[in-house]
Amino acid sequence: MRLYFIIFLFLCVCSCSHQPENRAHPQPQLNTGKVKEPTAQKPAPLFGYRFVISGDFDGDGKQEKLTEHFCDSTGKEVNKFYTGDYDYNLKMLGSRKCYSFLKCDSILMDAPPIEPLPNFGLYFLKNEGDLNGDGKDEISLVTNKADWSNLNEYTIMTYRHGKWNTLYWFPIWEWQLPDLPLNAYNFKCFGVQEDVVDTGDLRLLKEIGKFKGLVKKIDNKKLQIVYRSPEISSDTIIVKLKDKHPRL
Template identity: 30%
Template sequence: MKVFQLVLLLLCFSCSKADKKLNNLKVNFNDTINISKETGEKKSFHKLEKLFCIGDFDGDGKRDTIFQHNFSKLKKEEIENAPDPVKNEWEDIIKWFTKQDSDVYLAFNKTNQDTLHLGTAQGLYCLLNIGDINFDSKDEIAFVVDYLDFSNLNSCKIYSLCNGKWVELKQFNINESAFDFTSTNMMSSDIKNYLEKKDNKWFYKDNLQNESEMQLLKLSKCP
């Protein structure tokens, strides 16, 4: 009888523990919980931020819009939701995007324009229209890719549409800590301490150089 009571007590304890575990599982309605069929592992997903940029990037005098995309070459579809970096291990996020064979790219809102492919990444930290810096009647764009690595060292890339193709005109080093206090939608107007607009002119600073002051941003024309 005592053995039976002991077994019953253990069963009750096990059920109570399981119930408590389920009750403590809090789900944000903006997130989804994905359970792997192979491992039973739970991942908390969130909606990916997709940035956009407005300006005259092809020099036709009309307003263009450039949109950020993240495409899964595995599933042949746009990635709308991905593991939340706040609620998942970074290593697991890297594996997930790698398995998806993701491709971050920038595309126009109209046809017959070049698409800029940036490779496997989580997304972009920022996407800025910095205006016509090299005086060729086209706006340039600046952006920082959110790569799937373990380093805070990164770079800001500046591109222009040259003869119908995206061409990199400049690249300089930054530290990702510049984005630690940006808003959740990352629609910032500059990169604090690295790319800032003052008196209608853009200034920049390379993280790996020893300049104490920011330098005036100058860009060559399309090659």
């Protein structure tokens, strides 16, 4: 009897030790078929090159400085471009109501206007020296028009009777001018230089520094210009200042 009881107890212990474990199993993940799309990247702003030139523009024997600015409707200095396409740049130009202007550091004289509007500032600005022998430095400027054309005008301006006047102008192709860096100078609003930003493309900065422009003085009445000729792509001719512009 005692032997049967021992055998019965042994079988009960063995069956209890082999009970299955109560483990939680992970639920299967359902594939909904939806793919998470990457977040769209906004175009990065590009400050754009700002021209700065100095010269004796009013003939008083002192140097004046002309500084290019590009602002939005609040008057804050802002970027000119984006890495988006040209249509996107035009759209942003209009939506922000951006405008460009030149500022003179002398309170005694105004700066020449940047026309026509709308534009992305200047394509070119240069002190040409005294071209007509009046004792004042003349400037040349080309506006970066907000359009899809490669046609443009090279305008020579002189300061006379308290305002800027067009001394001479001629048509050009925009490819006659050097390309501008997308980032070069960073200015606070209204003419105070804040810092200089390394563009990472020093070649463009060097090309701007070496570029002599499209005008060469012959004498006080004549210029040599490189212009968009009606007969050929571009041509170098000698013109008279009194004619105001070449034959078009």
